[in-house]
Amino acid sequence: MSKGHANNGDVVLELKGIQQSFAQAEGRLEVIRRADLTLHRGEMVALIGPSGSGKSTLLHITGMLEKAVAGEIAIAGKTMTALGDDAKTAARRQTMGFVYQHHHLLPEFSALENVIIPQMIAGKSRKEATPRAVDLLTRVGLGKRLDHRPGKLSGGEQQRVAIARALANDPKILLADEPTGNLDHHTSEEVFGMLRHLVHDFGVAALIATHNLEIAQRMDRIVTLRDGELVAA
């Protein structure tokens, strides 16, 4: 999706009035005072802000891995806030994919198995899961490395497997925390280019925290966490 073309039917995710604070010896640390965000289908949004501004915290809250002290999350118009933990886990598994700075691949399993396993956890048989895993790994340029274990792949290749894995269950939402943070400039460019293609091809809504402003500027939109507020950049 290009800038400004979204309509309400395309809304995949909404954050409304999110606040987060943590108890500390000297009182509460207010990390997020107000975050409102609407993500649309096929849209790639960069989340930037200084170190410690709350980017990872906001991604954890969005992924329902951490509970905010206030605010609402809605996925495709359905409010998640009141759901119990099991329902949140099910919603997360059905709708979200995650990419982190470190790949977190299973070291004892091949690239192919790393993309098959999340689909099996979601209920597919190995046979049903294999074609999508092969397709995703081929799309990220690893069609000839299916049987390699993570330790035999370069950092960029490992991150490409992590991207394929994040998309394994056909998520509506992709959350990424510094996906190119461990990579050199050239590899970052390559991995980001691949990620951008996939987000647009699959119509995923992506929220991507990054310190890399060059990469942020190539996304559809930038939002910044500044003094606890999420603002358009």
Ligand SMILES: Nc1ncnc2c1ncn2[C@@H]1O[C@H](COP(=O)(O)OP(=O)(O)OP(=O)(O)O)[C@@H](O)[C@H]1O
């Ligand atoms: N569970 C927690 N308990 C206490 N403080 C926390 C907790 N989680 C995060 N914080 C604090 O919240 C602030 C924001 O952290 P966060 O990791 O979200 O920032 P960030 O913008 O992602 O930083 P970076 O760019 O360095 O990764 C930090 O001061 C951090 O120490």
